[in-house]
Amino acid sequence: MKAKNKFAAMLTVVTVGLTTSLSSVQAFSESSISENKRKPELVFPVISDVHIDDGSNADMNKFRTAMDQLNKAAPKQDAFVVVGDLTDYGYATEYDKFFSIYNEKKQADVQSMFTMGNHDYWNGLSVEKAQDRFLEKSGMDSLYYHKKVNGYDFITLSPENGNTHGLYSVNQINWLGEKLAAAEKENPDQPIFVFLHQHIKDTVYGSDLWGTQENKELLYDTLKKHPQVITFSGHSHYPLEDPRTIHQKDFTSVGTSSVSYLELEPGKLQGFHPEGYRDISQGMIVEVYNNEFIIKKRDFHKDDWTGKPWVIKNPSKKNKFKYTDDRDQLPPSFAGKDKASIVKEKSTLRSLNVTFPQAKDNLLVHSYHITAKNKVTGELDADFTAFSEFYQDPVPKNLEFPVAGLKPGTDYEIKVQALDSFNNSSKKVLLADGQTKALEMVSAQASPSLVTTGESTTLQVKMKNFGNDSVKGKIKVDAPEGWSVEHNELEYELSGSEEKNLPIKAIPSKESSGSSQFTITAYEGGQIIGSKNINVFVNMMLGEGFDQLDSALKPAVNENIPSSILGWSHKAPNGWSVTNSSNMPAGTEEWQGWSFTTKEFWTKAEDQDRSKFELGQGVIAVADPDEWDDNGSPASKGFFDSTLTSPSVKVEGAKDLYVGFASHYKQEGTQTAEVTAVFDNGEKQQVLVYDNKAASDNKNGHVLNKYEVKSINVPEDASSMKLQWRMHNAKNNWFWSIDDIRLDDQMIVSPN
Incomplete structure (x- = not known):
């Protein structure tokens, strides 16, 4: 069979459209959809980042659910667009799974349009062969192409390699410019729909980090000449709830979120993959009317719409743009009765948990700026931002966050300020006072950790008092069956700022062999300070449980984990070693090799x-x-x-x-x-x-x-x-x- 031309425009299909009018939509619900009698000229869903994965059925189930809901919400579709990352690795089997669902669920006579994403290149093939596979499996005639749907122009672009930020070549962008000029000449006031995987840099939410890099100015300037352009892009997985997901400056840009999972910007307490992120699945339906079009946002994971639709009137007139960077000057606000408080039972040596009610905003409370002022030094020992969890369903009415990185045995003032998506901050701040714990079980380990019958080991427990007052407590040892220990309970007393090692001798019985686990628990009064497990190996040629590294553990470097959690090290046990390949690129420090x-x-x-x-x-x-x-x-x-x-x-x-x-x-x-x-x-x-x-x-x-x-x-x-x-x-x-x-x-x- 003759190879397809990846860079040729597709055959144009023209269908005569209907003319109608539409008033602005103010409210949105399932009931309002069913009561809507207006007939659009054009209807098409747009989804992205389906990420069908050979190793799991989860994304197949999400895709099937999305298709079912889109068919129910839009029973007559003119087109269906997927803007890249159909697969997780571009394997033939992943494409087969994708299209087995799509071909079963798609509506008859719908025009199907697909773009490549960076993940669709990640199959070990050459760029050309990865593109050939995409074209063969998707049925598209070219990598970028132009179609007419009900008289409207659809222009679809694809990145030309698998780089994260994509490559849209000068040739592809010049081709785009020609198609845009021709479309505008034919219908000067009609929207032109452009689809691509990566965002246009510095447009929608997420485009600052995940937008195009190479040839970005040329791509933007090409689109800039045509204010009636509406681009749809995925890639970032950022949620539809944030108002910045639609953006208008020189043209209109729309982020499509992801069917597969949610992602967010880094630098917040919850991280860019917050808890439950794989449960969130989103997409949209576009309805086009005379001189106006509506974008309805869908939460597939809760089978409902999210937020009010975006309504765009005559996009060829820039003075009518309303989704601009300066659209919101109103700050979020706390109610007069709102207060913050410390959850005392969750206080630790280096953290306090603060809880408070959510603030209100005209669009969206995006996050909270939280600080902890050391009342002794006056310094800020903690200063961070946490998401409002606006992406959850339902959004929680009250929030609770750990304020970490604090000093033990210290009084703090916690301050909470609300922020919206456009960096407007609440005038009112919430305050709460709290004190961190002072006593720590620093480490517990066995020396040696490998013994033979008749030999003993010493359980070394290190305790430290960070406070100024003396404290008393006890160490309790739960020994494995057959072991004898010098002390099942050992009392201790620490003066202010004192650190002390508490040794406990342990001897295995003649019958002991294999791995034996001790549980060491430290108490202050009747309260548990800490508990650790220790493995000791008996009569083995080699035994290792890595617990001797307990005292070597460090706080996070790249991971967004509170510094109060000492949890990782690259230091291997005595006699052990870790060797990373010289060709292994540098990534997250905590996980750079074993x-x-x-x-x-x-x-x-x-x-x-x-x-x-x-x-x-x-x-x-x-x-x-x-x-x-x-x-x-x-x-x-x-x-x-x-x-x-x-x-x-x-x-x-x-x-x-x-x-x-x-x-x-x-x-x-x-x-x-x-x-x-x-x-x-x-x-x-x-x-x-x-x-x-x-x-x-x-x-x-x-x-x-x-x-x-x-x-x-x-x-x-x-x-x-x-x-x-x-x-x-x-x-x-x-x-x-x-x-x-x-x-x-x-x-x-x-x-x-």
């Missing part, structure tokens, strides 16, 4: 099944390409590739060994996880492999919260061995976490 972290810290970054690692206790080892890619988009430049290597273990005279470890793994794309035994004679033996092949240990699926036990055959001439856990071939994929590593010449019994 990291050692707590589940609390890890799940604060994002959950997405991370919290299901119940076998992981205390400090765990994590390789997380998904979080790694959230800073600087390193996956667009190269692969995640990191190896965790154990100390050398003597194996001379051994024949068969057994390795066991707790494993928590999610598969996506080409990512590969391997465990390899490396012997001093140069021989390597693959012990386990997870990847996207059906014959692998994971059978191209997830392995969540499983204790893996594998055998190793020792070569006759080998005297020592190291074990390596390697995560590689990974882009913005998922994660692998391990814990409770055991090696022995006896069969290892899985703890689950």
Whole structure:
């Protein structure tokens, strides 16, 4: 078959339109839709970022739901437009899943239009072959094209490579200019619809970070000549509720949000992927009338409309533009009775929780500026902004946020000020006073963590009093069966600002073997100050639970996690090492290769099944390409590739060994996880492999919260061995976490 011309305009289809008039819409609901008797000249849905993924059915279900709702809300559609990222990786199987749903659900006679997105290039193919696949699967005749629908001009653009910010070439933009000029000449006052994946930079909400980069001035200036242009773009996943999602200056721009999941601007307390972000799914329906058109915004996740429609009258007249940057000068406001307060039972050493009622605004309360003033020094020890959670359904009436990064045992004044989307701030601020806790259980670890029968270990518990007054309390030890401990309870007293190590000797019984877990709990009076689990390994060739790294954990650097949570380190246990490939690009600092972290810290970054690692206790080892890619988009430049290597273990005279470890793994794309035994004679033996092949240990699926036990055959001439856990071939994929590593010449019994 002759190859299609990617850069040729498509055949023009002309349909005679109807003429009607429409008054402005003031209110919006399901009932008002059903009562609307006006007949539009043109109706078309626009959606974006469907992200059909081979590794999950979730996005297929969201897409199916969206199609059903759009068909119900608009039973007669003239066109249907998807502005890019139909797939997550541009795999043929992902396209097949997308179009199996689309072709089943689409209305007869609807004109289908699709653009490529950057994700549709991420399949390992060359740019040209990725484009060929898109054209073959979508049925489009070219990468960018022009159609007539009911007499209206539809111009569709596509990025010409898979770069995050897209590439719209000079040739494509010049072609666009020719089509716009011809359309305006034919119908000077009629809107011209332009569709593309990436936003035009510095137009809609999200375009500052996610807008076009290369040739951006040429693209903007080309559109600027034609004020009747309305662009629709996705890519950022930013929500439709924010009023900046529609923008008018020289022409009209509209953000389309995402069917797959929500994203927000960075720099706020909740992060750009706030809790519940994957539950949010949005799109829109456009109705065109004589000299006016309406954009109705849809929440697919709640099967209802969101906010009032955007109504645009005669877009060829710039003096009629109302969705401008200066459209809102009114600040949000708190009611006279509104107050903030501290949730005392949630106070910690370095944080206070503040709660308060939401402010009101004529358009949208977007966020809150919150500060904590140290009453001793007068300095601001905390200063941050938090979303109002306007994207939730329903939007909460009251909010509660942790104010972190505070000093222990200190009095604070918390101040809350409301902000809208246009940086107008409330005149009234809410104030609350609170005091942080003073006593901390700094760390708890066993030294040594690997013992044999008859040997003892010491449980080292470090306590610190940050206050000025002396405090008393006790340490309680819950020991595993068969262990004897020097103290089941140990009382302590700390003077002001004192730090003290409290050692407790523990001895295993003759019957003890494998992994034993101690629970250490610190009390001040009758109140629990902290609790930590400690793993000790008995009669093993190798045992590691990473808990010795407890005192090495640090606060977040790139992750938006309160500094009061000390949760990660790149420092490996004694004798262990982490090696990252020299070709691995720099990403999120906390996850630059194998990291050692707590589940609390890890799940604060994002959950997405991370919290299901119940076998992981205390400090765990994590390789997380998904979080790694959230800073600087390193996956667009190269692969995640990191190896965790154990100390050398003597194996001379051994024949068969057994390795066991707790494993928590999610598969996506080409990512590969391997465990390899490396012997001093140069021989390597693959012990386990997870990847996207059906014959692998994971059978191209997830392995969540499983204790893996594998055998190793020792070569006759080998005297020592190291074990390596390697995560590689990974882009913005998922994660692998391990814990409770055991090696022995006896069969290892899985703890689950």
